[in-house]
Amino acid sequence: MKKINTDNKLQKIDTTSLVDRVEKSIIEFLTERNLKVGDSIPKELELSSALGVSRTVIREALSRLRMIGLLESKKKKGSVITSPDLISILGKSMDPRLLDDETLKEIFEMRLSLEIGMADFIVERVTEDDIKELRQIVANDPPRSFDTMFLIEEEIKFHGKLYEITRNETLKKFQKLLLPVFNYVHLSGLLKKPMINKRYASHKELVDVIETRDAEAFRNAMRNHLENHFSRLFG
Amino acid sequence: MKKINTDNKLQKIDTTSLVDRVEKSIIEFLTERNLKVGDSIPKELELSSALGVSRTVIREALSRLRMIGLLESKKKKGSVITSPDLISILGKSMDPRLLDDETLKEIFEMRLSLEIGMADFIVERVTEDDIKELRQIVANDPPRSFDTMFLIEEEIKFHGKLYEITRNETLKKFQKLLLPVFNYVHLSGLLKKPMINKRYASHKELVDVIETRDAEAFRNAMRNHLENHFSRLFG
DNA sequence: TTTTGTATTATGTATGACATAATACAAACT
DNA sequence: AGTTTGTATTATGTCATACATAATACAAAA
Incomplete structure (x- = not known):
């Protein structure tokens, strides 16, 4: 018995890229842990091994969050949460x-x-x-x-x-x-x-x-x- | 005569990252060339050599534009401009x-x-x-x-x-x-x-x-x- | 003519290397 | 002591390379 999928109709497969999902994961991480402005997040390598993806992917996701002003990164310091400027x-x-x-x-x-x-x-x-x-x-x-x-x-x-x-x-x-x-x-x-x-x-x-x-x-x-x-x- | 800078006061130096500037460059490229939704943009490697930066940087910038819905990328096809969903x-x-x-x-x-x-x-x-x-x-x-x-x-x-x-x-x-x-x-x-x-x-x-x-x-x-x-x- | 296979191409992901800025801390100096 | 200066360390920033994967075109087979 081949179980293609549970409910007998094709479920649409996840087409999102790894970066998309990692980005989401990180945002969820922030909100779930109730982190606020000023708090710092795990280092890139920690995230990398925690999520089991390469540092490249982590960096792309972080880069996105930096763009929308959700994060700020400094060498040696790591990344801290900032209040995004919506506008x-x-x-x-x-x-x-x-x-x-x-x-x-x-x-x-x-x-x-x-x-x-x-x-x-x-x-x-x-x-x-x-x-x-x-x-x-x-x-x-x-x-x-x-x-x-x-x-x-x-x-x-x-x-x-x-x-x-x-x-x-x-x-x-x-x-x-x-x-x-x-x-x-x-x-x-x-x-x-x-x-x-x-x-x-x-x-x-x-x-x-x-x-x-x-x-x-x-x-x-x-x-x-x-x-x-x-x-x-x-x- | 040492010319530190032209107007005798410290000019604030550009602290933006390379990715920030490349991101801006690409957006400018789009608008200047008056590219519209559906048009495709240069390949990553072309951008890379055109701007003289690594593909990594180009990809991070493109990844940001993808996030805000300004671009969509497909393997083999390259990236095309899409109408961003502001909300x-x-x-x-x-x-x-x-x-x-x-x-x-x-x-x-x-x-x-x-x-x-x-x-x-x-x-x-x-x-x-x-x-x-x-x-x-x-x-x-x-x-x-x-x-x-x-x-x-x-x-x-x-x-x-x-x-x-x-x-x-x-x-x-x-x-x-x-x-x-x-x-x-x-x-x-x-x-x-x-x-x-x-x-x-x-x-x-x-x-x-x-x-x-x-x-x-x-x-x-x-x-x-x-x-x-x-x-x-x-x- | 349709299908199937194959090569090609551009993006997606992984890895390793090195550059650079921020930091801490030790060493040197007054 | 207190300040400065140098040095090692650390985490991010950038680069180069390799390979995986999906989309496409086109040739070969049915």
Whole structure:
């Protein structure tokens, strides 16, 4: 009686490479042993003999973990656990040219969501200095400067400042990452609907609303400000 | 005249490893040559001699790119460019036990932002079937089931469904990733302020609002629904 | 024409060697 | 003593080589 496999249907065989599995093993090792930032992990040779694979494989796996900022290695010291910087990891692959269109569009939408949803953090944490700075940024706003490059620069500065006001570093870095994608989607013919350049709530008006510290009002103003983008997504 | 360095102050020396630089080189190579998904890259030995480093180093760099889903390698075929799955990359390091407290808190805040900010996508794309499903999820809602585990399960189901309604896969996967972090922050003593279990807008009420297809109203309702969390962050 | 075998090729894994940086500790000096 | 300097040691970083393995093309056999 030949037992090909237990349940009479072909089970898909493990196609993952040895390095993949070792990488996983090591991560599991870290979490299971509840190791924290600063703790050091076994030496390469120990891992090598513990897992029964060559040092080459161990090193490739560790190299990966180093890349995502989970480890840091020093000669003679060995490797210690570090807190990964999520954003810099994302940054490596968040290149508009390398992502597929659907993902790009979805990232575009995510940024819109964040921009509106972070209202509470903005109005809660904004300082007088922040407002002063915002006013400075939008100083040349009203006279409708039609220098596109200038407008874009202000756009970036203004929204960048908003993220800064949230005092949320992760969010801020995230936005820095999303920005190129956002611009790419905005400019390339990815969105079918045309760009209507109708003027909705201006940056200046947004500042006025922020000053009232009314989160709800700010959300609405921001939603209005972004209407150009939304109208390209929806009919 | 000894020229130590040009501008009379110690320049910080490049401490990055060879693999780091090779990794960067390869990514640059891809983008500069405008290579797209499906294109194949030079063989390991070609890269090795082109960059003047050993195959070991090349392989470590490629292994990293493979991990983040930027490449796929097959024996005999070589490596081809693939579209990286941002989320699965993040997943590798998005473990509450491995992130530092500040980052965890910031992720917590990001989720709150998204949840409120995605209102427009929800009301724009929600179908009758979606609403039916939501109603089913919240069916046991009003009688105040005090079985905590049950409540949590419903919580996850409900909010998960909301993300699904946005029809934004990236967002949805992102939420899946954020969820454990969110729960971790929520439960562990990371947030100083106590948890007041006052009842704000219920899930059922949220569904009612969704049915009106009024994004603004939904944002406000959701903000209200999340008040418990916000009040732990702010005073 | 289809199948089967075989050579080839590029990646996957293993091993051994040496370079290099960090560390500890002993030796030398003030 | 206390500081500096040298030296051995250790673990990671890099290199070279060899062989295993899967995918492919193509020839040989049925």
